Amino acid sequence: MIAVVAYLDVAATTRVDPQVADVVIRWMTEDFGNAGSRTHEFGTRAKKAVQEARAFLASTVGAKTEEVIFTSGATESNNIALLGIAPHGEQTGRKHLITSAIEHKAVIEPLLHLRETRGFEVDFLEPGPSGRVSTEAVLRKLRPDTLLVSLMHVNNETGIIQPVAELARELRETPTYFHVDAAQGYGKVPQDLTAPIDLISISGHKVGAPKGVGALVTRRRGWDKVPLSPIMFGGGQERKLRPGTLPVALIMGLYEAARLFDENRYRWEQEAREMRERMLTALSKTRFRVNGDTDHSVPHILNMTFDGLNAEALIVRLKEQVAIATGSACTSASYTPSHVLTAMGLPTEVASNGLRFSWFPAQVNDFDPQDLAETIARMQSDVVSNR
Secondary structure, three states: OOOOOEEOEOOOOOOOOHHHHHHHHHHHHOOOOOOOOOOOHHHHHHHHHHHHHHHHHHHHOOOOHHHEEEEOOHHHHHHHHHHHOHHHHHHHOOOEEEEEOOOOHHHHHHHHHHHHHHOOEEEEEOOOOOOOOOHHHHHHHOOOOEEEEEOOOEOOOOOEEOOHHHHHHHHOOOOOEEEEEOOOOOOOOHHHHHOOOOEEEEEOOOOOOOOOOEEEEEOOEOOEOOOOOOOOOOOOOHHHOOOOOOOHHHHHHHHHHHHHHHHHHHHHHHHHHHHHHHHHHHHHHOOEEEOOOHHHEOOOEEEEEEOOOOHHHHHHHHOOOEEOEOOOOOOOOOOOOOHHHHHOOOOHHHHOOOEEEEOOHHHOOOOOHHHHHHHHHHHHHHHHHOO
16 A cells, blocks of 8 residues: 655656546446447447547647547657658658757657667757757757757656747748657647647646557648658558557547646646645745746746755655655656756756656645655755764
8 A cells, every 4th residue: 555645746647537537447348349340339439439539639739630640658659750750851861850958768769769770960959057948049950951850848857848839830931840749748838739830749647647548749731741651560540650459448538638637727727836836935944946947837847956965865755745756757767867957057966866846736635845844954954963
C-alpha cells in the first residue's frame, strides 16, 4: 500500500479520472469491437466512436478530423514525425534540423539518431537562464536546406512555455516544417496549438487519460500533406503511418479525459495559480530560487533549487509528505545534472539540485505547503549549524 502523501508529480503522470476509467472499462468489456471489423455492429460502433474521438481532438487544436492519427503516446508521435520526415529530407537534399537543448529525450534521441546514422546536421539551441528559446534565435539558424524545426510547447522540467504559436506563423511562410512536442502543454495552453503548426505530438496521461495512448496531428499546408514516410508497417491503419489494431478503449479514454479537461480548464487554471501562490508564500521562509522565467510558465509546475540542500537528500527526507521529482520521469534514475537546467546555463550546483513540483489542484485539496516549508527550513538551518 502506497503511503498517503501529496502527489506533486503530475508532470510525470496524472491519475486517471474515475469518469475516464468508467469509459475505458465500458469499451473494454461491453463495446469491445475492433474498429477495423466491417462485418458486424460491434466493429461499426467501435469505428464510429473512434471517429468521434478523432474529430474532438482535432477540434481542440483547430485541425481537421483526418489530420489526427492515434498513437501510443507522445514518444511514438515524436518518432513518427522526426524519423518519418527524414526520407523527404534525403530526397530533396534538405538535411538540416533545428531544435533546442532542453527538449525531452523523445525528441533529442531520434534527432541524434538521424545525425549519427543518416548524416543530418542538427542545431541544438540553448535558451539561457529564462528557459525560453526565442523565435529570433530559431529564425537566425534557418537555411535553405532546413527541413524541420522541432520545439516543445511546455518544458517538462521547468514548465516554461515556448513561443510555438509565434514561430509557427513565421515558419508557415517558409518551406521548413514545424513539429511541436505538446506532451506537457496540450489542454493547458490550447490557444497556442491552434496556430499553423505542421506536426503536434499529444500525450494522454498528462491530462487524466490512461498511459499508452496519444496522437499525432499532421496539419496540411493548403492541399499539401506533410511528407511523412511510415517507420512501421503492417495493416495500413491510421493512413499507413501507425499500423496496428486501434486500442479503442484507450482512445475513448483519451477522448473523455480531453473533453473533461477542456470543460474544466478555466477552473483548473485558477485553482492551479492559487496553489502556486500558496506554495511560494509558504516557501518564503526558506532560501530558494525558481528556475526559469515565471512570466512565461504554466501555473502548475515549479522548478526550484533550495540553497545548500542536495535534491536527492531532500526527496528522501520529504517522501512521507510529498511525491516530487528531480526532473523528467524518463531520466530521474540518473543522478547527473539536469540537461535542461544545464542548457539554461545555470551553475552546476543549481542544475544538480533542481526539484520539480507539479500538481492538479483538485487532487491535493488537503495538502498544506506550510508543513513542507517547515521541513525544508529546518534542513537548511541544520546545514548552516553544521558548517
